[in-house]
Amino acid sequence: MIKLENVSKSFLNGKPAVSAVSFQVNAGETLILLGTSGSGKTTTLRMINRLLLPDSGHIYVNGDAVETQRLESLRRSIGYVLQYHGLFPHYTVAENIGVVPGLLKWDPGRIKARVSSLMEKLHLPVSDYLHAYPQQLSGGQQQRVGLARALAADPPVLLMDEPFGALDPVTRTSVRKEFRALDEIQHKTIIMVTHDVQEAFELGTRICLMDKGKVQQTGTPAELLFSPANDFVRSFFDEHRFVLELKALTIAGLRPWLANLNGDDTLTVWDAIAAGMPRNILLDAVDQYRQSKQMHGTS
Numbered sequence: 001m002i003k004l005e006n007v008s009k010s011f012l013n014g015k016p017a018v019s020a021v022s023f024q025v026n027a028g029e030t031l032i033l034l035g036t037s038g039s040g041k042t043t044t045l046r047m048i049n050r051l052l053l054p055d056s057g058h059i060y061v062n063g064d065a066v067e068t069q070r071l072e073s074l075r076r077s078i079g080y081v082l083q084y085h086g087l088f089p090h091y092t093v094a095e096n097i098g099v100v101p102g103l104l105k106w107d108p109g110r111i112k113a114r115v116s117s118l119m120e121k122l123h124l125p126v127s128d129y130l131h132a133y134p135q136q137l138s139g140g141q142q143q144r145v146g147l148a149r150a151l152a153a154d155p156p157v158l159l160m161d162e163p164f165g166a167l168d169p170v171t172r173t174s175v176r177k178e179f180r181a182l183d184e185i186q187h188k189t190i191i192m193v194t195h196d197v198q199e200a201f202e203l204g205t206r207i208c209l210m211d212k213g214k215v216q217q218t219g220t221p222a223e224l225l226f227s228p229a230n231d232f233v234r235s236f237f238d239e240h241r242f243v244l245e246l247k248a249l250t251i252a253g254l255r256p257w258l259a260n261l262n263g264d265d266t267l268t269v270w271d272a273i274a275a276g277m278p279r280n281i282l283l284d285a286v287d288q289y290r291q292s293k294q295m296h297g298t299s
């Protein structure tokens with residue numbers, strides 16, 4: 001679990017980079033920090049693993065204030081994934097993935113088994129890549145190694161800063177899909193920075209939308225779309241609104257208008273249409289949901 005209470009940070013020019021940010025992320029949740037460039041997302045993330053110190057406010061990781069934890073044990077309880085993987089160029093794939101288990105003094109057999117298992121899960125054939133060096137890998141493969149390294153010691157918390165940002169769109173989609181399907185991440189507390197709205201909707205349990213260092217709204221994708229807290233939130237999603245609505249709403253959420261439709265309740269409307277469920281009925285239900293929210297908002 002991660003909790004931020006009124007966290008603020010200014011740099012030398014005195015302008016606040018982050019102002020009174022508060023949120024809580026529970027185990028099993030992925031919170032997306034979304035926002036325009038310079039809105040304070042990375043600064044917020046870097047305060048959680050104490051790469052930066054806040055000027056005021058409190059940050060708790062797994063129940064303890066970060067400033068009271070030994071830096072070494074705090075960092076080992078947190079997997080950190082960066083946009084440009086940050087692999088050690090003179091370490092092989094196996095050595096890169098095994099760094100933290102090595103520091104934790106796991107026995108070599110256990111490290112080897114863990115490295116192989118993560119490589120298989122991330123579609124990096126062990127026979128081809130175990131002893132390869134980062135520069136011998138494609139960008140997508142390097143990023144997979146970066147993910148495997150962050151997951152190696154099974155940390156309860158994962159911080160990810162634009163983890164798929166350096167990849168081309170096709171590779172990005174496939175690495176993102178693999179990441180989402182990993183059993184490894186299902187019980188972790190994850191915070192991910194992105195400015196890609198589609199990615200935020202695909203991966204986020206909840207989204208924290210920031211602007212000018214302040215949280216504008218934290219909520220589920222559907223809450224941000226259908227019950228925006230202010231004009232900034234409302235207009236932020238305008239460009240992609242229709243597709244986002246279909247990705248944010250599930251059959252379960254539309255049940256009041258889909259009583260007679262058979263189908264998997266967990267599917268998003270987007271996936272349900274792709275799976276061949278009746279498009280007109282689904283889009284009609286989305287319209288009715290939207291109207292019910294508008295009525296609720298103006299009552």
Ligand SMILES: Nc1ncnc2c1ncn2[C@@H]1O[C@H](COP(=O)(O)OP(=O)(O)OP(=O)(O)O)[C@@H](O)[C@H]1O
Nearest residue numbers: 011012017035036037038039040041042043044195
């Ligand atoms: N080390 C630093 N020294 C001075 N100013 C900084 C530093 N790091 C960040 N800032 C400033 O703090 C503000 C927030 O930056 P931050 O990197 O947190 O934003 P961001 O939302 O992550 O942006 P992006 O999406 O472009 O990475 C910006 O105005 C930035 O210029």
